Amino acid sequence: MYIKNLKLINFRNYHQLELSLHPKVNIFVGDNAQGKTNILEAIYMTASGKSFRTIKDREIIKMDKQQGYIKIEGEKRYGKVTVEIKLEEEKKKQVKVNGLTSTKRTELLGNVYVVIFSPEDLKLVKEGPAERRRFIDQELSNIKPKYFHHLHQYHKVLMQRNNLLKKIYQNKKYMDTLDIWDEKLAELGARLMFERLSFINRLSMLSKLVHRKITDNRETLELRYQSSIPMKKNDEEMKAFFIEKLKESQEKDVNRGSTTLGPHRDDLGLYVNGIDIRVFGSQGQQRTTALALKLAEIELVKGETGEYPILLLDDVMSELDQKRQQFLIKSLRDIQTFVTTTELNSLETMEFSDKSIFYVENANVKYYAKD
Numbered sequence: 001m002y003i004k005n006l007k008l009i010n011f012r013n014y015h016q017l018e019l020s021l022h023p024k025v026n027i028f029v030g031d032n033a034q035g036k037t038n039i040l041e042a043i044y045m046t047a048s049g050k051s052f053r054t055i056k057d058r059e060i061i062k063m064d065k066q067q068g069y070i071k072i073e074g075e076k077r078y079g080k081v082t083v084e085i086k087l088e089e090e091k092k093k094q095v096k097v098n099g100l101t102s103t104k105r106t107e108l109l110g111n112v113y114v115v116i117f118s119p120e121d122l123k124l125v126k127e128g129p130a131e132r133r134r135f136i137d138q139e140l141s142n143i144k145p146k147y148f149h150h151l152h153q154y155h156k157v158l159m160q161r162n163n164l165l166k167k168i169y170q171n172k173k174y175m176d177t178l179d180i181w182d183e184k185l186a187e188l189g190a191r192l193m194f195e196r197l198s199f200i201n202r203l204s205m206l207s208k209l210v211h212r213k214i215t216d217n218r219e220t221l222e223l224r225y226q227s228s229i230p231m232k233k234n235d236e237e238m239k240a241f242f243i244e245k246l247k248e249s250q251e252k253d254v255n256r257g258s259t260t261l262g263p264h265r266d267d268l269g270l271y272v273n274g275i276d277i278r279v280f281g282s283q284g285q286q287r288t289t290a291l292a293l294k295l296a297e298i299e300l301v302k303g304e305t306g307e308y309p310i311l312l313l314d315d316v317m318s319e320l321d322q323k324r325q326q327f328l329i330k331s332l333r334d335i336q337t338f339v340t341t342t343e344l345n346s347l348e349t350m351e352f353s354d355k356s357i358f359y360v361e362n363a364n365v366k367y368y369a370k371d
């Protein structure tokens, strides 16, 4: 899919902006703090309903205003799609998909697909498990709105169980009600675990192929789902085992006031030629893996939804060496791509024939050139 038009009103530092976008490559050039990432953020929001930088709408609405607005018009395989988001101070977001209003941000999911690649993603491999869980949750939610729903429910139950644990610590009489929460947590948790397992297996196959190409067949990447509770064959067995494990750790959990087992403690294992590169990988290997994961994700979105996603490359080009840059560019083919950079020179390797270049200066976007 691709986006044809973008409109912003009182979004971040933009008072009013209307852009016609190139179906292939759009490059935004400008100094720091001019408004380049803000444009990517707006596009990202039309896909996921939220920002990748903040959960507070107040920060997104232009500083001295009470309302903000984003609209995109795009083309998909089977026709047009328009997504509008209205942000209001101290109110829930309003979203409109093809003109139909909803107040649920989740209604947006499944309309616009984006894959974002930023310098933080390059750190994904060496950061802690929480970062990798966020990666899995974000990507899975993107292609499977139902997953997002399950995840949300799981975290609600988890919070309730944790609150109860703290009460039990004060007074043992509350112990009786713990079983109910264990059961609920296990049911939702088991579902999440199978969804993660199948996602990671598919991503593992796809990223292995990409990774082989980047490393000229010298290295083999393998992804492993490392669940904090060992996997069982099916939902039923998983749930039963989950409950058993929760029971075993009840005392520990009460003492800590938190649930020590479950999908919220999972990790994604990343191995190159059998070696754990989260710990032992060189910086180059870690970056190559991050790149392979992102490129695999593009294919995965295509496989799941039939549409190629839009790719957002935020300041990432200058972080990659020439070889990896070139590989990335070669892999893009027909995917609509948004690139931000402070130096047009750093994109030298980008011999795109189809592109628009925009200069961004203090929230003014000037169309510069088109090949």
Ligand SMILES: Nc1ncnc2c1ncn2[C@@H]1O[C@H](COP(=O)(O)OP(=O)(O)O)[C@@H](O)[C@H]1O
Residues within 6 Å of the ligand: 011, 012, 013, 014, 030, 031, 032, 033, 034, 035, 036, 037, 038, 039, 058, 059, 060, 061, 062, 063, 064, 340, 360
């Ligand atoms: N809610 C807001 N209202 C007005 N300006 C904002 C708001 N949020 C961020 N900004 C401004 O946006 C600019 C940063 O934009 P950004 O797109 O991140 O820059 P860059 O071009 O470096 O990617 C800064 O000047 C910041 O002050």
Ligand SMILES: [Mg+2]
Residues within 6 Å of the ligand: 033, 036, 037, 038, 314, 315, 340
């Ligand atoms: Mg930026």
